[in-house]
Amino acid sequence: MxxxxxxxxxxxxxxxxxxxxxxxxxxxxxxxxxxxSLPSDASFVFDGNSSDIAQQLYVRHVAGDTADSIELAVVPTAVANRLDPLNIDFNTLPGLVQRALLWDTGFALAPGGEAVQMWTLDGYSMAELAIPQEDVIDAQCTFINCTQPDDVTVYYSRTCRGDNMTSVSRCVVDEFDDPGAVSYAGMMWSNGGDPDMAPLIRLRNHAWTESYGASFSVYVVHTTSAEDDPAWGTCPSGYASLSVPCHRRDNISDTMAAALSTPTGSAWVTTWLEQYDESDSGFNWLRLIPVILGTIFAFAICILQSSGEPSQEGSVEEWGVESSRDVE
Missing domain, CATH: 1.20.5 (Single alpha-helices involved in coiled-coils or other helix-helix interfaces)
Structure with a gap:
């Protein structure tokens, strides 16, 4: 050649x-x-039909809302594993970011303030734990209807056996202590919500004994404060809020336990956390690959071109061409 x-x-x-x-x-x-990519869906509305609490907290954070920091005696390992590569201390994050991170990683807060592990069922994500009203109806529960300030009709469960409610639940919560469970009278399920609210992730144990002797205990995530959560059988004075009933971890079958999914967190929440990266390692070196390859490519062309041209001082015989003198 x-x-x-x-x-x-x-x-x-x-x-x-x-x-x-x-x-x-x-x-x-x-x-x-x-x-x-960070959420940019302008059509997203936190109205009690979704448990995408992390996205709502992001929306409120961007809008300028703030909240008190969450002080955890023990930061869950799963949360720490997301923060350590970014060199982020959980205690330095803004309150709304802390709350979103906990929920997205599969945790809610017990009455004592500790983070409690949650699991999901049937392939649902943490953003999909809100139970549709149709499912609660199928569980033979009754409701009270309330009207919000925006004239939207919302619903709270009124009468419902604990096992009926958990039959349509999409989540499981680890055991936690709730000293006020016996005297607590709240509703296990509700929809609705203020689009401008910064939802809480507050756990309560709904425990009671029916007149016929059956006892129940249902763990519920409440997204509003105790002061704003209406007592059983009453409507709130303002907006309603999402309530998510879950199974107790110590009260599920082995078959159900084997089917649990442990939340791992959303990529977009990790992207949000990168804004608080305290290290210098946040640069994505992949972005340099096209530049480096372009430089190598240009350098290779220069070498090949320079090696492919005969020098003026070189002999033409070096390029395999016979001299005119040889022809003669």
Missing amino acids: GVRPLRTATLAVVSLLFVGLADAALRTLAAEASSS
């Missing part, structure tokens, strides 16, 4: 290599962007 065909083939190989590697790098960056 002559020099020029060899040079052309080499340039073609280098070009294909450059295009392939650059395309792979750009595809990786595009995949990261699509999976971890």
Whole structure:
């Protein structure tokens, strides 16, 4: 093969290599962007039909809302594992970010303030734990209807056996202590909500004994304060709020236990957390790959071009061309 065909083939190989590697790098960056972009859905409304508490807290955080910091005696390992690579201390995060991180990682807060592990059932995510009213109706529960300040009709469960309610539940909560459970009179399920609220992740144990002797205990996540949560059988003075009933971890079958899913957290929440990265390692080196490859490609072309041209001082015989004098 002559020099020029060899040079052309080499340039073609280098070009294909450059295009392939650059395309792979750009595809990786595009995949990261699509999976971890911060929420931008203007149609999202926190109205009690979704348990996407993390997104609502992000919306309120961006709007300028604040909340007291959450002080945990023990930060859950799953939460720490998300923060450690970013060199973030949980206690330094804003209150709403702390709350969103806990929920997104599968935790709610017990009356004593400790973070309690949650699991999901049937493949649901933490954003999909709100039980539709139709399911609660199928569980043979009754309701009271209330009207919010925005004239929207919302519902609270009124009469319902504990096992009927948990039959349509989508979550399981680890055991926790609730000293006020015996005297607590609240409602296990509700929808509705203030679109401008910053939801809480407050756990309560709904425990009672029916007149016929059956005893029940249902763990419920309440998204509003105790002061704003109406007593059983009454409507709130303002907006309603989402309530999410869950199974107790110590009261499920082995079959159900084997089917539990442990929340791992959303990519977009990790992206949000990166804003609080206290290290210098937040730069994505993948972004340099196209630049580096471009430099190598240009350098290779220069070398091949310079090596492919005969010097003016060189002999033409060096390039395999007969001298006119030899022909003569």
